Amino acid sequence: MNYNDVIAARHSVRRFQDKEVARDLIDAMILQAQTAPSSKNTKSSAFLVVDDPDTIVALSEMRTSGSTFMKGAKAAIVVMGDTTKTDLYEVNSAISATILQLSAVNLGLGSCWVQVAGRPRSKDGRVPGLAEDYVRELLGIPEHLSVLCVLALGYEAAQD
Numbered sequence: 001m002n003y004n005d006v007i008a009a010r011h012s013v014r015r016f017q018d019k020e021v022a023r024d025l026i027d028a029m030i031l032q033a034q035t036a037p038s039s040k041n042t043k044s045s046a047f048l049v050v051d052d053p054d055t056i057v058a059l060s061e062m063r064t065s066g067s068t069f070m071k072g073a074k075a076a077i078v079v080m081g082d083t084t085k086t087d088l089y090e091v092n093s094a095i096s097a098t099i100l101q102l103s104a105v106n107l108g109l110g111s112c113w114v115q116v117a118g119r120p121r122s123k124d125g126r127v128p129g130l131a132e133d134y135v136r137e138l139l140g141i142p143e144h145l146s147v148l149c150v151l152a153l154g155y156e157a158a159q160d
């Protein structure tokens, strides 16, 4: 796809076909994201690929709303920032996530950003705690990596 087509086609995809996403494609996306600009070239972003279906379902339960659609995703990329490299790790991570989303479009994939940083597990407090603590414990993410978002990935399914 050319640049204009990629920009025009990008939209959030929350319904996915039952079709696996080849690991090669995800690796290609991450290679592109690693070229992202970063403050003082600190390259603080880090990525974790999740393709185990049970773990994707568990990830979808990080929040009571806004993340539940993710149970239908075929893969997910957790976008993190190394807090020891720069104070602007979150900005760097957001740029990386955006490049991942554009790269997905270019490869024929759909994605949706699920916010983790700063989000409670439930708005009404019925499920206590923070989405970030839940994701960190689920995936064993070390303390120095801040979790910005999870990108749900897959081939877009037709809407109802």
Ligand SMILES: Cc1cc2nc3c(=O)[nH]c(=O)nc-3n(C[C@H](O)[C@H](O)[C@H](O)COP(=O)(O)O)c2cc1C
Binding pocket: 010, 011, 012, 013, 014, 066, 067, 112, 113, 114, 115
């Ligand atoms: C910082 C950020 C946080 C977002 N968080 C969520 C989220 O938690 N859940 C969700 O379903 N979509 C989330 N989105 C996707 C937005 O809802 C979506 O990008 C916006 O509605 C515009 O739609 P479009 O992406 O189709 O153009 C987020 C997007 C961004 C950039």
